[in-house]
Amino acid sequence: MNKSTLTAAILLSAAVSCGKRSDTPGYAGEDLSGKVTVSRDREEKTAVLTVTLPGEWELYAGAAPETIDLSAPILTGSGAGSYTLPVPAGTRSYFQFETGGNRAILAERQLPMSGGFNMRDLGGYRTSDGRHVKWGRIIRSDDLHSLTNEDLAYLASIPVKTVADFRSLQEVRAMPDKLSPQGMTYVGLPITPGSLDDLQSYIAMTPEEVEAKMEWMNVYFATSDEGRERYRELFRLLQETDDAAILFHCSAGKDRTGMGAALILYALGVPEQTVMEDYLASNGYLAGKYSRYAERFPQLKGMLEVKPNYLSAGIDSIRTAYGSVETYLREELGADIGKLREFYLD
Incomplete structure (x- = not known):
């Protein structure tokens, strides 16, 4: 020091x-x-x-x-x-x-979770018009199964009041979230592709096939009925109230959660370069979480990380179908852009 x-x-x-x-x-x-x-x-x-x-x-x-x-x-x-x-x-x-x-x-970008790796506050990002995303209001994360009592007390101090979980029902049964006894509302928003339960199917793929599957998956998140329904509900939760933090997550906090975070940042007017930087930051935060899988199955590297072309595949599919991300947010996800920016920007 x-x-x-x-x-x-x-x-x-x-x-x-x-x-x-x-x-x-x-x-x-x-x-x-x-x-x-x-x-x-x-x-x-x-x-x-x-x-x-x-x-x-x-x-x-x-x-x-x-x-x-x-x-x-x-x-x-x-x-x-x-x-x-x-x-x-x-x-x-x-x-x-x-x-x-x-x-x-x-404030710190990565929340200090002994039992987590990829829990991050979306606060502090500067928007295209010079405002900033409020700290302590929107948090993205990997799973909450291994959080300690000290971790939960830290989240309660923010306070996190709503937890939205994109994991499949099978993932949730295997590794249920640990929630604060001081009160958190749990909302299940399962999106099936992206589950680490699919690990076995990826092992048999070539690296090129893995990458193609990851691109397809991001298109699915953005354009399938299931994906749109789940993200629509996420935006509904965001627009209900801004008096406490909402935390949304999946298993790794990089794919289903990565798309959700990107859509939120687009809605708030954060520049596309910053949206991509936030998406790619998962690679650093998750380095220690899946290292044993990567060492044992090097062909899984493309599945255990994120790449620019993964997110771009989903966003490009939105622009092709709707003309712009903002149109998609308004028409498909029911995003009230004005309210979101009033709630979540300084």
Whole structure:
């Protein structure tokens, strides 16, 4: 850690010396995406700030984005470095980073699940018109079967109130979700293709056949009656209320969930390049989850990862049939674009 440039601010004394701030948390100035990030260790859940920018900066914190305390920074620093943050490990915090005239709201992209690999907040993405997806409202994930009590307590602190599960009934029976005893509404939205129960059928395929099957599967997600019905229900859930987080998932959190996340980001006006980057990020997060399968069956590599052409196959099929993704979202999935952006954009 870069301790020479780090000053831990004592909240009480800083509040007295600096006084109250009149503004509210938000974004301003230069886009800080990728230049300053927060991450948490999956096991210990400790939070770390990584800065790649020069100049002096301040960091503020709160239990929710709208309640970030701007009266006193929890940390100040100068220049690049990594800094352990003095916030609780067991509950989620949100941060406002300020440097010069620039500021941004931050939280960890990958939620720190000891029993999960690919649970990610869709918050913080910048839209084409300069707004940002709200943190702590839409979460994509792999299965919840192995979550620990500490993991569930962390999700409850967000709070996650609705869980939408794209796994098949067979997958659900074999590995049921673990849900918070503090209350989560479970909604089953089974989409059959994409199940890891199909693993045996992929073993007999050539790598080219595996890739072709993955492309077909993404077309199925987007255009089949089953796929459209399930994603229609996902958008209905998103449009019901924005007062708590919704988490949607499948087994790996990369295919059925990957298409769902892409459709949501398109609806919110996130640029296509960012949509693809979010989709491809599963490869990094899932590296440790299926490594034993990849080592034993190298021909399965194309099935255990995501590639640009997989998602593109589904999105291209939408554009061919409907002219645009937005038309598909409105006409087939019942997406109220205006309401979604009102609910989920800062």
